[in-house]
Amino acid sequence: MDAQLVVVIAGILLAAVIVGSVLFLRGYSGKFTFDTSGGTAPRASEGEGNTSGVAFKGRFTLLTLGVGAMFTALVAKLWSMQMVSSDYYDSLAQKNQTRTVTTPAPRGRILDRNGTPLVTNRSSLAVTAYRDLADDTVMVRHLANVLGIPYVACRRNIQDNTEGAQAQHTIATDVRRSAIAYIQEHAGDFAGVQIAERTERVYPYGTTAAHVLGYTGTITQEQLEAQKEAEAQGSDASRIEYQSGDIVGQAGVEIEYEKLLQGIRGEQTVTVDAGGNVTGQEGAVPARAGSDIRLTLDLTIQQGCEQGLAHAIEVAKQEGYENAGAGACVCLDCTNGEILGLASLPTFDPTVFVGGISSDLWSQFNSDDGGQPLINRAVSGQYMSASTIKSLSALAGLEYGIYSSSRTSNCTGWWTGNGEANGKWCWLHSGHGTMNLQSGIANSCDPVFYDIGRDFFYNDENPEGLQEMFRRWGLGAKTGVDLPSEGEGRVPDAAWKESFFKDWSAEERAWNAGDMTNIVIGQGDILVTPLQMAMVYAGIAMDGVEYTPHVFLSAVARDGEGDAYLYNETGKKEHLKPHINSDADLELVKAGLHDVIYSTNASTASHFNNLSVQIAGKSGTGEKAGEDEYAWFVAYAPADDPKYVVACVLEQGGGGSATALRAVRDVFGVIYNEPDTSDSVDTATR
Amino acid sequence: MAAKAPARSSASSLNRVNKKISTQRSSFRQLVNPGVLIAWVLLMAYGAVIIWSASLTNAEASFPRHLLGIGIGVVVAAVIWHIDLRNLANISNVLLVVDIMLVFLPYVPGLSVTAQGMTGWIRIPLVGLNFQPVEIVKLVTICFISALGAQYNGKIDTVRDYVRLCGMLAVPFCCVIVQGDLGSALVVFFGGAVVIMMSGAKKEWVLSTIAILIGLVSLLLATDSIIDGIFGDNNSIFKNYQMRRLLVFIDPSSDTSGSGYNLQQSLIAVGSGGFFGKGIGNATQATSGFLPEAHTDFVFALTSETFGFAGAIVLLALFALLMFSTIRVAAKSENLFLRLVCTGIVGLWMFQIFENIGMCIGLMPITGIPLPFISFGSSSMIAQCAAVGMVQSIWRHRAKAA
The missing domain is CATH 3.40.710.10 (DD-peptidase/beta-lactamase superfamily)
Structure with missing residues (x-):
């Protein structure tokens, strides 16, 4: 409403200017009407010179100056862009055509004090492709059949951008060996389809030490925001930078020693065209696995x-x-x-x-009905x-x-x-x-x-x-x-x-x-x-x-x-x-x-x-x-030279000495x- | 005698030859203004190289079609060069009628063609070529206003005459706007305005007119925003996207998807060119498709990216040579009408070049005006060649009395 008021006021002011200008022109008009009725009155009152030749010379000078001013403005602006700020625009042009995509790094393993692995990684074979593969409906159908998943799900996975638009999108994980072999044998039919090795958490002893080990999960929105805040405060540089979709520790040792366990993502630079399609690959930094850690647990x-x-x-x-x-x-x-x-x-x-x-x-x-199993009661x-x-x-x-x-x-x-x-x-x-x-x-x-x-x-x-x-x-x-x-x-x-x-x-x-x-x-x-x-x-x-x-x-x-x-x-x-x-x-x-x-x-x-x-x-x-x-x-x-202490509590378990x-x-x-x-x-x- | 005769004859023949050469040379200079000719040829050659480089990656930039445009343009220029244009001064009414007919030619059922959703094109019968009559309208309008302005013998005495001239310019201007091409309408307006000023309008009047026009435009925009606020965007005179496109050059980052994106990419293309440019085929902004319309409206960005600051300066220098030579042609002409036509053509070029290049480097709003002699498109090429033909004709007939 305020903006409109300003516009209205400005409009009124401008209207006043117009009226003023028109009145000004009318004044001239009247004067010259009088002049011309006088017939051959001299026109010495005009400042532009008497002969048309002199007058034209002035006008041509003005026109030349105008053209010169135009070229000066263009050259000045070009100088500032191409000579002064060239590097800035060059970096923008570079950024235009390259994207950095990341490859996941395996998390470190968690071992007991004697080196027995309590949490380890299992490699699983995943089928991936760039986003534009979704346009080839025939191939996507074929791929869906080979993988044994519905066509719609297959297509959706290819188009899903949570891993980054220019990254390889995961179509299916834990793919059967036979399906992988089929895809590799018929590489010609599956141009653009790639096999990627992924890692997933494996717990060789099942529920053993679950409360100490904790579990992993996709990074939450809160964690990402917390990271942004930490970045704004400019804390230490060695911090791992997380992206949406990263797997991070969410409980127990997995979250407590996240910094050690989390690997460093590999980076791959790809060149893209204006449509965002990947046209080539450039340098790559391989992913680095996280550190293995040993626990005091026996x-x-x-x-x-x-x-x-x-x-x-x-x-x-x-x-x-x-x-x-x-x-x-x-x-x-x-x-x-x-x-x-x-x-x-x-x-x-x-x-x-x-x-x-x-x-x-x-x-x-x-x-409460489920007994709150995630709580580490110790x-x-x-x-x-x-x-x-x-x-x-x-x-x-x-x-x-x-x-x-x-x-x-x-x-x-x-x-x-x-x-x-x-x-x-x-x-x-x-x-x-x-x-x-x-x-x-x-x-x-x-x-x-x-x-x-x-x-x-x-x-x-x-x-x-x-x-x-x-x-x-x-x-x-x-x-x-x-x-x-x-x-x-x-x-x-x-x-x-x-x-x-x-x-x-x-x-x-x-x-x-x-x-x-x-x-x-x-x-x-x-x-x-x-x-x-x-x-x-x-x-x-x-x-x-x-x-x-x-x-x-x-x-x-x-x-x-x-x-x-x-x-x-x-x-x-x-x-x-x-x-x-x-x-x-x-x-x-x-x-x-x-x-x-x-x-x-x-x-x-x-x-x-x-x-x-x-x-x-x-x-x-x-x-x-x-x-x-x-x-x-x-x-x-x-009792005489103590080393081990054991404490136990049972909720609603009766007398201590008995149970x-x-x-x-x-x-x-x-x-x-x-x-x-x-x-x-x-x-x-x- | 026998000994002398050959000497005399050789001396006289040398004299003859020298005279012949000198008359030939001077007659060539009499017939063709060398500055305009050199600038014209080099600009077309430069443009051809740029369009050829664009054609390497862009199928729409057809190099043979560009050469065809140049060919037709040269023929048209040569034809016009032979014509004495002074006769046009006496048929201003005819010029006006032709002007208006040309503007509305695309509405004639048999001729109209809708190319890529754009109107304003006609398909020439039998030949089968598409053409934009508005390019010719620009030149006809200049002739029309010059014919009127020449009547005042270099000095407009009364405001009534001045207002009448302005009113006459408003006719083709409004026609082109109605036809739906704001950019070309502005070119027409600017060229005509230069002619009126050169016809001897008082500075005070011109300044007052500028004030009135700014006021009117502001009023229009104010009314539009009020209508916008009360009745919604659908009923307003300018749609929001038009306003955005008009104003985006002030802050290119405000709109990164539509015209702001185009402008941003154009700025990157120009800026990243550096001093010597990236070379033909290495202009990543244009070849990878980031820069839109790299062969037509944003051809200057392509030029700057490919050939850098040096290439852009060469281009501007050629334009400067062309325009200053044309001003000289105007000054040398003894016929007032031809003189005005010449300055009008300078005005046309001035606006088109400033608007097109200014748009590419963020000085001016984005409008679809081609860069003379460079942009891909036969209509513009032929019309601009015709303008050069007119300038050369004026040079050729400069000394003859009216």
């Missing part, structure tokens, strides 16, 4: 974790916990943080992502820690002088330390009798820890010393593992409760003794990941050092010999080093953990007695309203090649 231990987890779930189901089915089991080397095995159930087959996953399957994978699953946290509670009690090693509590099965109205059961309703701290850990006696929790609550100096201890050992924070979407967990305290339950009344939101007695035994609002718990026990086993957990061991050098890059190249990476108050405290806890396995329960001991190494560990049973118990078991071995223990024992069985011989199921101990 295939045997990995399989042990998976089978142990499945076994534990089976036991849980036999015991009547029919909702059991999900869980995680992680085994790591506490001397350096290497993750040797990591299992999560339910799992998925990464093969279904090769060549694109169907949307039905994808939505099933992401629904690093992303957050559970209440249950009694496995009692080691830390004991350390806190000792350090802050809340509960000395000589103090005892009398367990009657019903603890009334917060008054009769707020009485709490020990898991053993019949009571443990008189318990000190070590036997409290060994028997997982709740009242001992209720006392610690309550006394922390009423302690004026360190009312949150318990939470401080939890955090000191890495709870409530990421471990820094090199896997995506790691969970943080949660260490609840007064400030958290205040802000978390916003719509509660102030009184309800206030931190109380009951909250303390909950988290001190790992119930209530506390959340940990299985990996975090494994790390805590690794720290205890190593007398106060936690190494950053990792699955990446090294990138294999291109010639296949030796490592180009190691995770621990600059030495072992310490995640944290929790302060230990006194060695005696830690010894007390360790003795308690050793007693858990061997002294307190015949059933538990029966599983471990035949192992040649000593084990220390702790069970746990998380209680969640409306669901069956969550079974926990964390252990390390050998989760079996997975942990199976993993140790694989590590030491000494399988579990006991069938004993301890349903009583929590």
Whole structure:
């Protein structure tokens, strides 16, 4: 509307100019009418000269000047274009007739620590052609028949421009050898049809380590946009440039080490005419495969974790916990943080992502009904820690002088330390009798820890010393593992409760003794990941050092010999080093953990007695309203010179000693090649 | 005597020969203006080379047909050269009628032909050649306006006479516009305007006229945009695509698909030519088909890409020689009518060359005007040769009294 207004105003102004001009001309007209009526009046008033010869000379000069000006303008413009900006236009002309098309590079393989390939590539033969082949309907029909695909699909694939208009378009992948041979034998009939070698992901061990490995997929729009943003910010130049349609890592190691695994595309320069048809080929840079990488995973231990987890779930189901089915089991080397095995159930087959996953399957994978198999429960699953946290509670009690090693509590099965109205059961309703701290850990006696929790609550100096201890050992924070979407967990305290339950009344939101007695035994609002718990026990086993957990061991050098890059190249990476108050405290806890396995329960001991190494560990049973118990078991071995830590959690799997223990024992069985011989199921101990 | 006689006879024969040569030479100069002749021949030769290079990759640029056009053109020029054009000064009414008839010739049922969706063409009976009469209209209009302008003896005294002249020019101009060829109409207008100015119109009047014309065009565009806004593009005087094509030269990157694409490719062709050009057959813009109409409207881009800045300068120099020589012919002519015709022809060339080359290098809007003597197309070639024939005729008859 504004633009039109401007036009109208300009139009009015111009109309005024016209009227003015016409009036001006009329003025001249009148004057000369008067003049001519005067007859032979002299015309000296005109400035152009008196004779026509002089007048014409002036006019010819003007005309010559006009022509000269025209040529000057043309030459000036030509000079600026052809002499000054010639290079610019030349580059445009070059760009006009060449296009760069790319050839895909194979991704690097993923190996276990011993070099056994967990993910490798399969070459598949693809039939490709340039876009203009679609014009030859006879050949396309013939080709469709040979390939055994519908004519329409064949034609559509040839015309599909997602690989770039000037690139070879894939008509069919995984083509049968016989069809390839036929096309090659009748090359004359299939002029323009090419056979290309492609690579696709292969998983020799199926679902094994699926959650660590992750899967690949076509680059998403978001990823492309993120790349554009990064480019705009001008970050590092070594970055790989992705195109629409590229296959990239989408989960697990595949996405975490995308930069190493992704190869560098080959480039081929082709010349084209104005119609975009390829007329010739020029220089080519061959594609470079991505680096192979070695993981810390040991295939045997990995399989042990998976089978142990499945076994534990089976036991849980036999015991009547029919909702059991999900869980995680992680085994790591506490001397350096290497993750040797990591299992999560339910799992998925990464093969279904090769060549694109169907949307039905994808939505099933992401629904609660499907069990959310894509979630890596070992690093992303957050559970209440249950009694496995009692080691830390004991350390806190000792350090802050809340509960000395000589103090005892009398367990009657019903603890009334917060008054009769707020009485709490020990898991053993019949009571443990008189318990000190070590036997409290060994028997997982709740009242001992209720006392610690309550006394922390009423302690004026360190009312949150318990939470401080939890955090000191890495709870409530990421471990820094090199896997995506790691969970943080949660260490609840007064400030958290205040802000978390916003719509509660102030009184309800206030931190109380009951909250303390909950988290001190790992119930209530506390959340940990299985990996975090494994790390805590690794720290205890190593007398106060936690190494950053990792699955990446090294990138294999291109010639296949030796490592180009190691995770621990600059030495072992310490995640944290929790302060230990006194060695005696830690010894007390360790003795308690050793007693858990061997002294307190015949059933538990029966599983471990035949192992040649000593084990220390702790069970746990998380209680969640409306669901069956969550079974926990964390252990390390050998107890005197620890190397392996195994942690297992089963969602709704019952008591820790009864079910989760079996997975942990199976993993140790694989590590030491000494399988579990006991069938004993301890349903009583929590 | 016997000894002297041969000496005398040899001296006299030498004198005779010398005189003969000198009269021959001077009579040749009397008959043909050498500047115009040289420029004309070289331009046609240059054009032939360019069209031949275009014919290597473009089937539409038929080299034999181009040579045929040149041949007919030379014959026509020679015929006109023999005619004394002064008689035309007295038959201005006839010229006007012929002019209008030529414009509307393509509407005569037996003659009209639709070639490649274009109108404005006739098929000459019996010969079977297609021809564009509008090319001849340009010359006839110049003669017509010159005939009128010559009546004022070099000075237009009254505004009424001036306005009448302008009105007379408007007749063929409007006819060509109605016929649907804006580009040619502008050529006609510019040539006629040069004649009127040379006829002795006052500078003030000319400036006022220019102001009025700019105002009228602006009003037209303003009205068009208002109609556009209220009633939609379908009802407006200029369609949007016409406006885009008109204005795209201001910012070639604004429209990369249609005329903007053509212009962009033309700029690339000219610019990438560099100093010496890419050589015949290596002009990638033209040979790979990026440059549209490389042998007709965008022939200058082809020339610049093939022969570079040097080749373009040579071409411009030849045009300059042609035009300055023609102005000299006009100045030497003692007949006012012929003088005006000559300047009118200079005006025609001036506009066509500036518009065509300017279009190729982004100085002017894109219109379909051929480059004289170079562009492929017999109609333009024959008409331009006829113009040269007229100039030579004027040179030949310059000294004779009216």
